[in-house]
Amino acid sequence: GAGVSQSPSNKVTEKGKDVELRCDPISGHTALYWYRQSLGQGLEFLIYFQGNSAPDKSGLPSDRFSAERTGGSVSTLTIQRTQQEDSAVYLCASSLDLGTGDQYFGPGTRLLVL
Amino acid sequence: AQSVTQLGSHVSVSEGALVLLRCNYSSSVPPYLFWYVQYPNQGLQLLLKYTTGATLVKGINGFEAEFKKSETSFHLTKPSAHMSDAAEYFCAVSLGGRRALTFGSGTRLQVQP
Numbered sequence: 351g352a353g354v355s356q357s358p359s360n361k362v363t364e365k366g367k368d369v370e371l372r373c374d375p376i377s378g379h380t381a382l383y384w385y386r387q388s389l390g391q392g393l394e395f396l397i398y399f400q401g402n403s404a405p406d407k408s409g410l411p412s413d414r415f416s417a418e419r420t421g422g423s424v425s426t427l428t429i430q431r432t433q434q435e436d437s438a439v440y441l442c443a444s445s446l447d448l449g450t451g452d453q454y455f456g457p458g459t460r461l462l463v464l
Numbered sequence: 465a466q467s468v469t470q471l472g473s474h475v476s477v478s479e480g481a482l483v484l485l486r487c488n489y490s491s492s493v494p495p496y497l498f499w500y501v502q503y504p505n506q507g508l509q510l511l512l513k514y515t516t517g518a519t520l521v522k523g524i525n526g527f528e529a530e531f532k533k534s535e536t537s538f539h540l541t542k543p544s545a546h547m548s549d550a551a552e553y554f555c556a557v558s559l560g561g562r563r564a565l566t567f568g569s570g571t572r573l574q575v576q577p
Contacts, residue, residue: 381562383564385564395564395565395566441508443508451513453565454510
């Protein structure tokens with residue numbers, strides 16, 4: 351079946367612009383995670399959505415970052431007023447949320463802020 | 465809180481040799497432990513995981529790992545390396561099955577012909 355998909359695959363933007371990154375989870379997966387992978391910080395958790403519960407936003411690095419998940423499926427990560435340090439690969443993962451911990455990752459969006 | 469330490473950012477082995485990638489963790493509660501592999505320009509793929517029960521877990525592509533509570537370790541091994549194993553490997557820990565992952569810094573495995 352189809353895996354987690356993310357778009358765009360690459361995004362180049364200018365400092366100060368807003369960007370939106372999209373994640374389509376595996377159908378039926380109720381849990382969705384965003385992570386960031388950068389040279390300086392490695393792989394970091396950003397935000398976690400589980401069903402209809404309030405999201406766990408504890409990993410968001412600043413209030414310029416926000417995310418939403420509409421209809422329990424597609425998620426959008428928004429970065430406002432981008433900075434050069436936001437350059438990274440943004441990875442999305444989904445899971446069935448059965449308590450087994452298995453997370454399935456998308457290919458990522460590579461963001462470059464000039 | 466939890467953390468993961470992967471010893472060795474780069475490991476090089478010859479084709480057919482033993483692969484050993486080291487991972488140590490710290491966790492305030494019994495951890496869930498994972499190994500993921502990342503091929504160039506791709507997302508992460510789950511290799512294997514430990515949640516409870518048998519401490520030796522087998523994964524895909526001939527990899528296995530052993531959970532050693534006394535050593536707080538979860539090292540990844542493969543008896544015989546193949547060229548296709550060249551990739552970056554990440555060890556991760558979570559505090560349960562419905563929690564985010566905390567990743568180690570990764571180990572890049574090179575396989576020499």
